[in-house]
Amino acid sequence: MITRPQISNAKNTRQRILTAAEQIFATKGFQAMTLREVTQQAKVNLAAVNYHFGSKSGLVREVIGARIRPINAERLRQLDQLKAEYGQAPIPIELIFESLIRPLFQYAAESNFPQLAGRTMSDPSTFVRSMHKEFFMDLSIRYMQELQISCPHLDTDTVKFRFFLAVSTMVGSIMDQIRLENLFGSKLDPAKLDRVVDELISFIAAGFKQ
Amino acid sequence: MITRPQISNAKNTRQRILTAAEQIFATKGFQAMTLREVTQQAKVNLAAVNYHFGSKSGLVREVIGARIRPINAERLRQLDQLKAEYGQAPIPIELIFESLIRPLFQYAAESNFPQLAGRTMSDPSTFVRSMHKEFFMDLSIRYMQELQISCPHLDTDTVKFRFFLAVSTMVGSIMDQIRLENLFGSKLDPAKLDRVVDELISFIAAGFKQ
DNA sequence: GTCTATAGAACGATAGAC
DNA sequence: GTCTATCGTTCTATAGAC
Numbered sequence: 001m002i003t004r005p006q007i008s009n010a011k012n013t014r015q016r017i018l019t020a021a022e023q024i025f026a027t028k029g030f031q032a033m034t035l036r037e038v039t040q041q042a043k044v045n046l047a048a049v050n051y052h053f054g055s056k057s058g059l060v061r062e063v064i065g066a067r068i069r070p071i072n073a074e075r076l077r078q079l080d081q082l083k084a085e086y087g088q089a090p091i092p093i094e095l096i097f098e099s100l101i102r103p104l105f106q107y108a109a110e111s112n113f114p115q116l117a118g119r120t121m122s123d124p125s126t127f128v129r130s131m132h133k134e135f136f137m138d139l140s141i142r143y144m145q146e147l148q149i150s151c152p153h154l155d156t157d158t159v160k161f162r163f164f165l166a167v168s169t170m171v172g173s174i175m176d177q178i179r180l181e182n183l184f185g186s187k188l189d190p191a192k193l194d195r196v197v198d199e200l201i202s203f204i205a206a207g208f209k210q
Numbered sequence: 211m212i213t214r215p216q217i218s219n220a221k222n223t224r225q226r227i228l229t230a231a232e233q234i235f236a237t238k239g240f241q242a243m244t245l246r247e248v249t250q251q252a253k254v255n256l257a258a259v260n261y262h263f264g265s266k267s268g269l270v271r272e273v274i275g276a277r278i279r280p281i282n283a284e285r286l287r288q289l290d291q292l293k294a295e296y297g298q299a300p301i302p303i304e305l306i307f308e309s310l311i312r313p314l315f316q317y318a319a320e321s322n323f324p325q326l327a328g329r330t331m332s333d334p335s336t337f338v339r340s341m342h343k344e345f346f347m348d349l350s351i352r353y354m355q356e357l358q359i360s361c362p363h364l365d366t367d368t369v370k371f372r373f374f375l376a377v378s379t380m381v382g383s384i385m386d387q388i389r390l391e392n393l394f395g396s397k398l399d400p401a402k403l404d405r406v407v408d409e410l411i412s413f414i415a416a417g418f419k420q
Numbered sequence: 421g422t423c424t425a426t427a428g429a430a431c432g433a434t435a436g437a438c
Numbered sequence: 439g440t441c442t443a444t445c446g447t448t449c450t451a452t453a454g455a456c
Contacts, residue, residue: 013421029334031241035450045423050451052421122332122385124239133392140393160393161409165379168386169417172378175332179377182343183350183370199371206420207379207413223439245432255441260433262439423456431448438441 014052016042022063026116030060030125057127064120064128067113068135074103075139079146090150094205100143101170101204105197118175140167147208166204173200224262226252232273236326240270240335267337274330274338277323278345284313285349289356300360304415310353311380311414315407318400328385350377357418376414383410 020042024033035056039046053059078099082091107113121132140163148159173180173196180196181187230252234243245266249256263269288309292301318324331342350373358369383390383406390406391397 027334029239029241031239032334034448036448046450047424047452048422056450119334121389124237124242124329124333132389137392158409161406162413164390164393165383165410165413167389168382169375169379170382171386172380172382173375176378176381179331179342180374182347183374196371199368200375202420203372203375203417207417210412210416244430246430255439256432257434257442258440266432421456423454425453425455427450427452429449429451432446434445435443436441437443438439 013042013044013048016044017049017052017059018063018066021059022067022116023112025060025063026112026119029119029123030128033060035059060128061131064116064131064135067111067116068120071103071107071113071117072135072139075099076142078103079142083146090152091146093147093150093208094201096143096146096150097166097201097204097208101197101201104170104174105193114174115177118171121171122175151208162208166208169204169207170200223252223254223258226254227259227262227269228273228276231269232277232326233322235270235273236322236329239329239333240338243270245269270338271341274326274341274345277321277326278330281313281317281323281327282345282349285309286352288313289352293356300362301356303357303360303418304411306353306356306360307376307411307414307418311407311411314380314384315403318403324384325387328381331381332385361418372418376418379414379417380410 017038021033021038024038024041033056035046035049038059039049049056049059053062079096082095082099104117105114120128120135123129144159144163147163148154148156151159154162184192227248231243231248234248234251243266245256245259248269249259259266259269263272289306292305292309314327315324330338330345333339354369354373357373358364358366361369364372394402
């Protein structure tokens with residue numbers, strides 16, 4: 001029997017690094033995440049990071065991209081479906097934001113992705129900032145187009161302002177789970193997190209519709 | 211004539227360190243701000259930071275506190291004045307948030323304080339997080355009490371959720387000036403910043419009132 | 421593909437002269 | 439109060455054995 005320990009180990013090592021890096025980056029940010037802590041938590045050798053990902057930046061790029069690409073694909077899939085459903089009629093604001101926000105939180109129970117996304121949006125390091133533009137610029141333009149159609153009474157600048165505020169609310173609320181826990185005095189159970197998403201969507205839609 | 215070069219130099223050195231540290235912390239965050247860069251930009255000796263502030267943490271504590279204390283005092287002053295004006299009657303939601311948000315942005319033209327505050331709220335370092343609790347916990351409780359009075363139809367948890375979202379919007383929007391500039395394609399002039407504040411207050415109030 | 425060992429640079433902090 | 443000089447630590451990244 002031919003065994004392939006290298007390949008299967010490689011996958012395990014690579015995946016364990018990704019898992020550890022995601023958790024640490026999400027909670028500490030780019031600068032404070034050290035490769036020593038990542039490899040220690042993943043129980044792999046320090047040099048493995050450079051072998052598999054080339055550099056610390058390469059690792060973080062992979063961590064963020066691996067999570068955000070499927071989320072953004074799901075967002076656009078839902079938006080396209082709404083587009084098909086409503087045809088020429090404008091899509092209701094709530095449904096547009098549903099398609100933007102639900103996919104972001106749907107994996108929250110099985111990962112810390114929301115926190116990761118929030119960190120990606122708020123991390124001060126120039127490297128992470130450049131990724132933010134790469135992953136969200138086109139998406140933002142598409143959503144603003146759709147919102148403009150659903151809000152013919154608003155001028156372009158107002159749509160931009162309110163979309164900026166809507167995204168700020170979304171980002172701010174997923175970024176700061178600790179502030180949320182301070183407010184409520186304990187860890188959030190999944191039921192409370194669902195409630196956060198419901199409140200978030202209706203909060204944003206109300207601000208946008210006025 | 212008796213000169214006191216030490217004292218006047220001390221003040222200059224101390225102040226120059228604070229100014230440089232504020233600018234760098236606001237843009238880069240705690241971890242990425244190095245004392246070498248701060249002292250180089252302030253044109254003072256590296257050792258001066260430890261003489262005047264004890265440590266990097268001590269410096270950042272001073273930077274944040276020096277800005278946030280007067281802002282919070284002004285917020286509570288305005289809130290108390292509203293309280294006196296309205297007596298037993300509930301204060302309108304918009305005015306409550308005016309008192310929370312305007313003082314945050316009023317010094318925006320003459321400093322980068324909004325960005326500093328956003329960084330304080332979002333920085334992942336545990337040290338900065340502890341300051342966040344120190345400076346904003348009591349304030350949050352006071353504002354939630356006032357909002358509860360103005361929203362007797364909402365239960366306590368809903369007030370908490372929406373206050374959390376309102377603060378998220380405020381923090382997210384001041385934190386990420388670069389995202390705002392990406393959206394509008396250029397630096398924001400003061401007139402646009404005023405517009406941001408107006409939109410922000412009405413956006414939050416709409417989300418809270420529904 | 422994974423390891424040890426280490427290069428090379430940057431960091432916060434401090435001791436001690438002035 | 440300010441300076442020079444430096445300690446001890448930590449970091450990313452890499453070279454080279456296995």
